[in-house]
Amino acid sequence: MVGSLLASQPAVAAEAQGDLIGVAVGRVDRDRGWVMRLTLHPQWRGRGLGSELLAQLEQRLVAAGARRLTCVLPEGETGTQALLNSGFRPRADVTWFDKVENLRAEDLQATSALGGVIPPANLWSKVQGMSREKAVIERRIVQPLARPALAKEHGVRAPRAVMLFGPPGTGKTTFARAVASRLGWPFVELFPSRLAGTSGGLASGLSAAFAALGRMEHVLVFIDEVEEIASDRAQGAEVGVVNELLKSIVGFRERDERLLVCATNSIGRLDPAFLRHGRFDYVLPIGLPDDQARRAMWHRAMMDAGAELDVDRLVEASRGLTPADIEHACQQAAAASFDRTLVSGTRSPAGTADYLDAVGATRPTLDDATVAAFQQDVERYERA
Numbered sequence: 001m002v003g004s005l006l007a008s009q010p011a012v013a014a015e016a017q018g019d020l021i022g023v024a025v026g027r028v029d030r031d032r033g034w035v036m037r038l039t040l041h042p043q044w045r046g047r048g049l050g051s052e053l054l055a056q057l058e059q060r061l062v063a064a065g066a067r068r069l070t071c072v073l074p075e076g077e078t079g080t081q082a083l084l085n086s087g088f089r090p091r092a093d094v095t096w097f098d099k100v101e102n103l104r105a106e107d108l109q110a111t112s113a114l115g116g117v118i119p120p121a122n123l124w125s126k127v128q129g130m131s132r133e134k135a136v137i138e139r140r141i142v143q144p145l146a147r148p149a150l151a152k153e154h155g156v157r158a159p160r161a162v163m164l165f166g167p168p169g170t171g172k173t174t175f176a177r178a179v180a181s182r183l184g185w186p187f188v189e190l191f192p193s194r195l196a197g198t199s200g201g202l203a204s205g206l207s208a209a210f211a212a213l214g215r216m217e218h219v220l221v222f223i224d225e226v227e228e229i230a231s232d233r234a235q236g237a238e239v240g241v242v243n244e245l246l247k248s249i250v251g252f253r254e255r256d257e258r259l260l261v262c263a264t265n266s267i268g269r270l271d272p273a274f275l276r277h278g279r280f281d282y283v284l285p286i287g288l289p290d291d292q293a294r295r296a297m298w299h300r301a302m303m304d305a306g307a308e309l310d311v312d313r314l315v316e317a318s319r320g321l322t323p324a325d326i327e328h329a330c331q332q333a334a335a336a337s338f339d340r341t342l343v344s345g346t347r348s349p350a351g352t353a354d355y356l357d358a359v360g361a362t363r364p365t366l367d368d369a370t371v372a373a374f375q376q377d378v379e380r381y382e383r384a
Contacts, residue, residue: 001025001036010060012053016044024053026061033058033066038079050082058086072096102184102218110216114209116188123181127174128296128323133286136384137175140282142182145259159281160253161260163226165267165381166286167374169324169365172263173224175286179261180220188213189222192229202229203244210248218257226262227269235269242271249279267381275381283383287374288366294318294326298355301330305337307349314352317359320371325362332358 004027005011014022021041027034040050071083127134144151144158151158164172180187195205213221230245231237252260294315302309318326337350
């Protein structure tokens with residue numbers, strides 16, 4: 001309402017003997033005029049003042065280009081009778097939808113300046129399968145951040161920093177984006193190679209980036225392959241960079257409603273100080289998709305293909321493949337069907353045989369030794 005007044009939108013005030021006794025404020029949006037507020041002094045209610053204020057406001061709204069006038073009021077709110085008296089008609093066939101945005105204009109500007117994005121609102125539902133990982137992340141990360149008052153009642157401290165570890169291609173980045181989507185927060189990924197190119201080098205770039213992030217009200221910050229900048233200092237890692245990152249994490253943790261997610265393919269390479277309690281609240285493994293997860297992925301592929309597939313055979317055939325491997329196989333099968341359509345001139349959707357051929361031709365990202373090493377890392381490092 002203040003913004004409308006500052007923009008010289010239509011408004012009417014009434015006074016009696018020098019006292020303000022009524023106000024009506026409107027706003028014009030293209031051809032629709034909004035009655036934003038109708039307020040009367042209690043002693044002047046029921047005396048026709050509301051109807052007179054509305055009549056005066058209506059004239060100004062129409063003069064400003066409005067052709068349809070609308071007002072939304074809670075049931076029983078002052079002004080209801082004045083609206084009825086002035087020819088407004090209530091509608092019972094309308095359901096009010098409301099959404100509170102977590103973003104401020106300055107957060108959007110900072111997100112853009114840091115190369116971040118606002119993820120679509122449905123990414124969490126698109127994470128197929130991975131039920132165990134989703135359940136842990138939902139309980140430990142999403143819910144305490146999404147419902148801070150309830151978490152506080154139970155003595156639960158919302159997480160500030162989380163480490164995801166696992167082999168390449170298992171979906172760590174996907175999970176980080178999905179959490180930002182679930183919370184409705186900006187997603188800002190910090191790229192060490194890009195920060196290293198700033199004046200002063202990587203340590204200076206990290207300091208400047210975290211200083212900018214510190215001014216944001218809500219944000220999920222993601223650093224992938226963090227072992228590249230936080231490897232063990234005893235093994236020759238650049239001490240200044242590791243120290244700067246550790247210091248930045250401490251500062252980042254001082255405010256609520258922000259989350260740092262780091263991901264690594266080689267958790268054993270990280271500096272021991274990096275994983276101490278007080279820096280990362282949880283250390284969570286993201287491994288190969290289980291049968292349920294692969295089944296969900298193939299059901300999605302079946303919907304995309306628009307054809308019936310033998311999902312059971314595909315689930316079994318894709319055992320040992322990462323989500324990235326399965327996505328690659330799906331694209332190969334789709335490309336094969338596309339080529340057939342181009343040659344024959346008749347649409348030929350991909351079938352089970354196409355997908356089985358594509359799976360058979362896909363070289364797994366992970367070998368048995370890598371999977372075994374990951375299981376050892378889970379036993380040693382997981383903190384959920």
